[in-house]
Amino acid sequence: MIFSKTGSIGKNLALLVLAAVLPALAILLYTGFEQRRNSIENATHDVLMLAAGMAEVQKDLANAARQILSTLSLLPDIRQVNLEMSNEILTAVLAQNPDFQNITLTDLDGEVLVSGGAFSPANLADRKHFREALARQGFAVGEFIISRVGSTTPAFAFAHPVLGLDDGPVAVLTAAISLNRFARFHNSSSLPAGSFVAITDHQGLRLFFHPPREETNPVGQPIARDSWEIARGSTESGIFMGEGSDGIRRIFAFNPVQLTEVESPYAYVWAGIPEEHILQPANAVLLRNLLLLGLAAAMSLSVAWLLGRQKLVLPITSLVNLSREFAAGRLGTRLDKSDLPAEIETLTQAFHDMAAGLAAGQQVLRDNEARFRLLMNSLDAVVYVADMETYEILFINETGKRQFGEVTGKLCWQSLHKGQDGPCSFCTNKFLLDEQGQPTGTYAWEMENTITGQWLYLRDRAITWVDGRIVRLEVATDITSRKQAESRLATESERLAVTLKSIGDGVITTDTESLVTMVNPVAEKLTGWRAEEAAGRPLAEVFALVDEATGEPGRNPVAQVLASGRIVGLEQQATLRTKDGRELRIADSAAPIKDQEGAIIGVVLVFRDITEQLRTEQELMKVKKLESIGVLAGGLAHDFNNILTAILGNIQLALYDSQLSTESKGLLQEAVKASLRARQLTQQLLTFAKGGEPIREAASLAEVIRDSADFVLRGSKTACRYAIPEDLWLVDIDKGQISQVVQNLILNASQAMPDGGIIEVTCENLTTGQAAAVALPSQGDYVKMSVMDRGVGIPVNVIERIFDPYYTTKQLGNGLGLAICHSIVSKHDGRITVHSTPGYGTTFEVYLPVAVESGATGEETEPWSGGAKKARVLVMDDEDLIRQVGHIVLTRMGYEVELAADGTEAVTRYREAMEQGRPFALVIMDLTVPGGMGGAEAVKEILTLEPAAKVVVVSGYSHDPVMANYADYGFSAALAKPFDLKEFARVLNKLLP
Numbered sequence: 001m002i003f004s005k006t007g008s009i010g011k012n013l014a015l016l017v018l019a020a021v022l023p024a025l026a027i028l029l030y031t032g033f034e035q036r037r038n039s040i041e042n043a044t045h046d047v048l049m050l051a052a053g054m055a056e057v058q059k060d061l062a063n064a065a066r067q068i069l070s071t072l073s074l075l076p077d078i079r080q081v082n083l084e085m086s087n088e089i090l091t092a093v094l095a096q097n098p099d100f101q102n103i104t105l106t107d108l109d110g111e112v113l114v115s116g117g118a119f120s121p122a123n124l125a126d127r128k129h130f131r132e133a134l135a136r137q138g139f140a141v142g143e144f145i146i147s148r149v150g151s152t153t154p155a156f157a158f159a160h161p162v163l164g165l166d167d168g169p170v171a172v173l174t175a176a177i178s179l180n181r182f183a184r185f186h187n188s189s190s191l192p193a194g195s196f197v198a199i200t201d202h203q204g205l206r207l208f209f210h211p212p213r214e215e216t217n218p219v220g221q222p223i224a225r226d227s228w229e230i231a232r233g234s235t236e237s238g239i240f241m242g243e244g245s246d247g248i249r250r251i252f253a254f255n256p257v258q259l260t261e262v263e264s265p266y267a268y269v270w271a272g273i274p275e276e277h278i279l280q281p282a283n284a285v286l287l288r289n290l291l292l293l294g295l296a297a298a299m300s301l302s303v304a305w306l307l308g309r310q311k312l313v314l315p316i317t318s319l320v321n322l323s324r325e326f327a328a329g330r331l332g333t334r335l336d337k338s339d340l341p342a343e344i345e346t347l348t349q350a351f352h353d354m355a356a357g358l359a360a361g362q363q364v365l366r367d368n369e370a371r372f373r374l375l376m377n378s379l380d381a382v383v384y385v386a387d388m389e390t391y392e393i394l395f396i397n398e399t400g401k402r403q404f405g406e407v408t409g410k411l412c413w414q415s416l417h418k419g420q421d422g423p424c425s426f427c428t429n430k431f432l433l434d435e436q437g438q439p440t441g442t443y444a445w446e447m448e449n450t451i452t453g454q455w456l457y458l459r460d461r462a463i464t465w466v467d468g469r470i471v472r473l474e475v476a477t478d479i480t481s482r483k484q485a486e487s488r489l490a491t492e493s494e495r496l497a498v499t500l501k502s503i504g505d506g507v508i509t510t511d512t513e514s515l516v517t518m519v520n521p522v523a524e525k526l527t528g529w530r531a532e533e534a535a536g537r538p539l540a541e542v543f544a545l546v547d548e549a550t551g552e553p554g555r556n557p558v559a560q561v562l563a564s565g566r567i568v569g570l571e572q573q574a575t576l577r578t579k580d581g582r583e584l585r586i587a588d589s590a591a592p593i594k595d596q597e598g599a600i601i602g603v604v605l606v607f608r609d610i611t612e613q614l615r616t617e618q619e620l621m622k623v624k625k626l627e628s629i630g631v632l633a634g635g636l637a638h639d640f641n642n643i644l645t646a647i648l649g650n651i652q653l654a655l656y657d658s659q660l661s662t663e664s665k666g667l668l669q670e671a672v673k674a675s676l677r678a679r680q681l682t683q684q685l686l687t688f689a690k691g692g693e694p695i696r697e698a699a700s701l702a703e704v705i706r707d708s709a710d711f712v713l714r715g716s717k718t719a720c721r722y723a724i725p726e727d728l729w730l731v732d733i734d735k736g737q738i739s740q741v742v743q744n745l746i747l748n749a750s751q752a753m754p755d756g757g758i759i760e761v762t763c764e765n766l767t768t769g770q771a772a773a774v775a776l777p778s779q780g781d782y783v784k785m786s787v788m789d790r791g792v793g794i795p796v797n798v799i800e801r802i803f804d805p806y807y808t809t810k811q812l813g814n815g816l817g818l819a820i821c822h823s824i825v826s827k828h829d830g831r832i833t834v835h836s837t838p839g840y841g842t843t844f845e846v847y848l849p850v851a852v853e854s855g856a857t858g859e860e861t862e863p864w865s866g867g868a869k870k871a872r873v874l875v876m877d878d879e880d881l882i883r884q885v886g887h888i889v890l891t892r893m894g895y896e897v898e899l900a901a902d903g904t905e906a907v908t909r910y911r912e913a914m915e916q917g918r919p920f921a922l923v924i925m926d927l928t929v930p931g932g933m934g935g936a937e938a939v940k941e942i943l944t945l946e947p948a949a950k951v952v953v954v955s956g957y958s959h960d961p962v963m964a965n966y967a968d969y970g971f972s973a974a975l976a977k978p979f980d981l982k983e984f985a986r987v988l989n990k991l992l993p
Contacts, residue, residue, distance in 0.1 A: 752791025
């Protein structure tokens with residue numbers, strides 16, 4: 001529509017004249033614009049062809065760079081990072097490719113190792129092409145850079161990784177290409193003044209611009225933002241008109257450059273021609289024709305104005321004034337129609353009728369508005385309407401006014417919230433209209449108001465307001481009480497969850513259908529089921545109980561709780577079978593979960609793994625058994641050793657009677673051997689005595705092995721084969737106890753080969769380093785003894801228990817043999833291990849510490865060869881038989897002897913002897929005196945009287961720590977009962993030379 005809806009009649013007449021002129025104007029404009037379009041099309045074609053040619057050249061350069069760098073990366077000297085040869089290669093390649101500004105070889109940290117041209121040390125680790133070449137393991141293109149290698153000029157860079165002989169990256173090849181060659185496109189294209197060619201990278205940075213204009217188009221700076229927004233991300237060539245960075249309007253053509261069709265462009269080539277140069281001829285012709293047409297139109301307007309004023313303008317002006325009265329609300333105003341033309345008269349009557357209808361409509365609107373306000377103000381919720389573009393509040397009900405005041409006409413984000421610098425970030429306008437700007441329906445949400453602190457439930461929707469615009473209607477209901485209740489519930493739930501996760505026992509909850517509802521982390525670990533996996537599964541699948549005695553599935557604890565309604569303890573024999581098949585012994589209970597009315601809504605199971613606890617209890621039972629043996633063994637050994645001492649001493653005294661017949665001496669010698677064998681039996685018992693310690697000395701393990709093995713195998717079908725080096729180190733051992741170990745191992749090996757065979761006994765020295773690899777109890781050198789048989793072997797289910805006391809697979813046996821071995825070796829700071837293959841034999845390995853000092857074995861001493869004769873010796877023992885034997889032996893050896901029954905008497909006699917000037921040269925005391933003072937207490941008092949006193953401790957408790965470490969308790973030597981006269985004589989001769 002060409003006529004003005006708000007202008008005067010005169011103006012419309014003028015428009016009518018202009019409408020008559022419009023066809024001519026249209027023809028002129030079409031001709032002018034057609035000429036402009038043809039000029040632009042011609043220039044567009046030229047500039048597009050120029051940009052496409054530059055893009056092809058850039059692609060060729062990229063392909064050339066890819067080919068050269070990939071070829072170089074395959075050369076052996078490059079792959080081996082041979083710097084000298086790499087330098088020659090890069091220099092030669094650079095000389096053959098003048099478009100390349102430089103080619104470098106860098107290490108993986110970006111340090112330049114070799115350059116085709118002269119260079120100073122540089123690092124390329126921050127360059128895009130360097131990083132992407134390593135990340136992609138292939139050819140990569142860079143971005144605008146100022147070259148660091150060679151001349152510091154703008155360049156475009158490429159990179160390619162160099163893979164080593166093991167196909168891992170060892171270096172990176174880079175190439176920098178000068179873009180100055182593109183200047184030839186401008187110079188050879190005969191472009192008009194003000195034209196240019198340019199290249200940008202993928203970020204819109206200007207890499208090249210020709211002819212150079214550093215003041216307006218500097219290299220390295222972004223191009224005009226509007227131009228870049230058009231080209232950015234495009235994979236197709238394009239053309240547009242716009243204003244450049246220098247303020248000149250041009251026709252711009254751009255062409256993206258990609259490495260591959262699927263990759264984003266890494267550069268864009270540009271060409272531009274000034275718009276003025278292209279459109280100047282067409283604009284001149286168009287301007288001339290428009291001037292002529294304007295002159296003709298002015299003449300036509302003058303004529304139309306004079307004729308139309310009287311016939312149309314004045315009557316219509318009166319009608320316009322009437323409409324203004326109506327618009328001002330004066331709907332009762334009327335116009336005299338008598339002098340008006342017929343058409344104007346009819347129009348005037350229509351205005352009068354319209355005014356009457358408007359007056360009736362306004363009354364209806366006032367009534368509706370009153371009802372609307374009454375309804376909105378009666379709601380217990382905030383209701384307001386806001387313009388969706390200006391955010392002006394158009395309406396708010398009384399509830400809203402009470403909370404926020406009279407805010408009509410103000411901005412919603414300023415009046416209904418605080419702390420906002422603009423429209424609220426949580427504004428729902430974007431959810432209320434579709435892409436065509438039409439209402440989408442109701443949007444419900446919740447928020448806490450920043451002014452009142454209330455939590456509100458909001459229902460927003462877009463509606464059409466009375467004036468036709470789209471507005472936002474919001475109804476906000478206060479839900480603060482509900483949110484507070486939800487918060488308390490969430491806090492309780494979180495506290496419950498934290499509590500359950502913190503409990504050290506496993507916790508599983510189920511519903512009344514025995515379906516799992518919750519599993520805490522400890523239960524996850526014990527059952528092997530993750531919480532999300534277990535949820536909804538039957539309890540019997542997640543918490544699989546098995547009766548250990550029968551192997552049958554255990555009773556369902558949920559069913560028991562639901563049946564009884566109270567806490568139920570799990571069966572003592574219950575075993576949990578985990579998801580991965582392990583079996584754990586568990587303990588504890590299941591309890592009902594009840595709601596507020598007391599109805600059972602589920603079951604909670606609380607359980608813990610007691611597998612290790614039961615295993616520990618079993619081990620403690622073994623310890624208690626050993627302690628029982630120790631108590632019994634200690635008492636038996638003490639009394640038995642006292643008796644053996646008297647028997648052995650009297651027999652040996654009788655052997656030195658010259659009147660005995662040869663036959664009688666033989667019988668007595670057999671009795672001595674029997675007594676010594678009985679001593680070995682007591683040693684076995686004492687091994688288990690509580691706190692027992694071996695009496696160690698430097699000894700030859702080879703001698704102990706041969707003596708013990710020959711004794712055990714005498715008369716059997718089994719023989720030993722020894723592999724013992726001549727330089728085997730001496731070991732720090734109690735020879736009697738280690739002899740028991742050897743005898744037990746040899747006896748077991750012999751019994752494993754009932755048809756006879758060979759037992760391999762080998763020894764070797766282990767240095768500290770070799771011993772450390774075996775994880776022995778202490779550091780230092782060790783001697784290793786191996787006893788290997790070719791018998792039936794030990795079953796896998798038995799081998800872990802062979803060192804347990806009372807455990808045996810023999811019908812005749814007490815199960816103490818290997819337990820004794822284990823106890824003896826452990827007390828020697830050693831280790832005993834076993835390796836066996838059923839059907840192929842068994843090997844026991846014993847590790848014993850090396851003696852720090854070699855012990856002197858000494859020469860055999862005749863019991864009657866004494867030292868200082870007439871020396872006075874005090875003997876204390878609670879057994880009269882032992883005192884008497886000691887008195888006879890010492891008297892025959894030439895000593896003066898006194899006797900004491902306990903420590904108190906011994907201390908008294910020692911004090912009296914010192915007072916009389918006849919001190920004792922040696923004191924021999926029993927360690928333990930039942931009901932009286934023993935040697936350990938008595939020696940302290942004697943050393944108080946005479947610090948240099950020589951005291952020998954004697955005991956049937958050879959396991960006592962005092963016997964093993966006698967010097968720490970003040971004694972000069974120790975003798976274990978029973979002892980023969982030769983041992984006795986050696987000690988005396990040592991102390992009384």
